[in-house]
Amino acid sequence: MSGSEKFVLLGKVVGVHGVRGELKLESYTEPRTQIFRYMPWRMRSAAGETVVEGGRGRAQGKGIVAELPGVTDRDAAAALVGTEIWVARSALPKAAPGEYYWADLEGLEVVTVEGRALGRVSHLIATGSNDVLVVRDAERERLIPFLPGRFVTAVDLDGGLITVDWDPEF
Template identity: 30%
Template sequence: MSERDSSSSDRAKAASHAKASGQASFGAFVRKPAERTDGKAKEVQTDVANAGSDVAEMRIETAASWPADAVEVGAIVDAYGLKGWVKVAAHADAGRGGDALLSAKRWWLLKGQERKSAASLQAKTHSDSVVARLGGVADRDAALALRGTRVYISRSEFPTLEADEFYWIDLIGLDVVNLAGVRLGKVASMIDNGAQSVLRIEYPVIDKNGKPVAGERLIPFVGVFVKTVDQAAKQIVVDWEADF
């Protein structure tokens, strides 16, 4: 298996883990009305030089000290090199939302029931993964001990997007209505079909046995269908008929 194949497999496993956890994961950002056309994403690297002891140590955290806006963005899948760097399978590539891993100053780490946090001293893209040097992780053995750890970033540390760009995490839960004012449901999740992002909308229906169940609509997140996204009003307006 090539390094690229291995990285893709790691990323798929991390995304599957996030889905199984029942928590909304980061996902890519989506751009309306079309994706970026400026080619390959530019590599971003952070570097905290001459870190003090308060930065260089890993902290034990509790549910109370955990950020309320923490969003799962990937998982540590391996050590990288001999000097304590870790390899992360990110839920989104750099340039499609994964830049949060590169720019965040602190990573919040969850393995089983154990919560920790560490300063991100350096982080950069490497092939299809992100590799990083974390405070308190001094050698390969310490890095290997972090395998299987889920990585969270505070939403407040996500890079700012352009006016027509939105993080998936910010779209989930918004009400969707059409131009006639008919409520179509709520955004339950986002799907990337390779060509574009898709809103997966759930709405209440009654099945043939008279029981309430969730119906589903899939609406491509492109300008021809998505007219406005008002995060303050928690609403998306679409050009989409209720019987589609």
């Protein structure tokens, strides 16, 4: 993705629906149909990246069915299976106090409450019970539960720093 603007992965195409070019989507938004509020989409696959405006869709069962401009038959839809849906971070609403977008946490430096550097947030993992920070430095990778008030004592997005109450040897 070009430029310095940050993009956030919001979903992907997981299948086709019917013969008129409708797509089955997996959405990472809550509620899942919220994905249609954030346009334009940057559709990214091994074939490259395209910008899509004007997609619409509906919930169906446990998934979403979408219609995209220019995708009018099953073959065109099938060609998009596996494509990721990205949007500009700036298109998303401001997070509520104490809530964070994963994209805003990735790349932040992590230090202990004693000031010992542990590395940077590589990415996060959803475990079902809580999210986990994957923190890497030159020597190792640490998995730190993202539990504010318990292990995460402060998040300073402007300063690029997360402070944790964590044993550096763990």
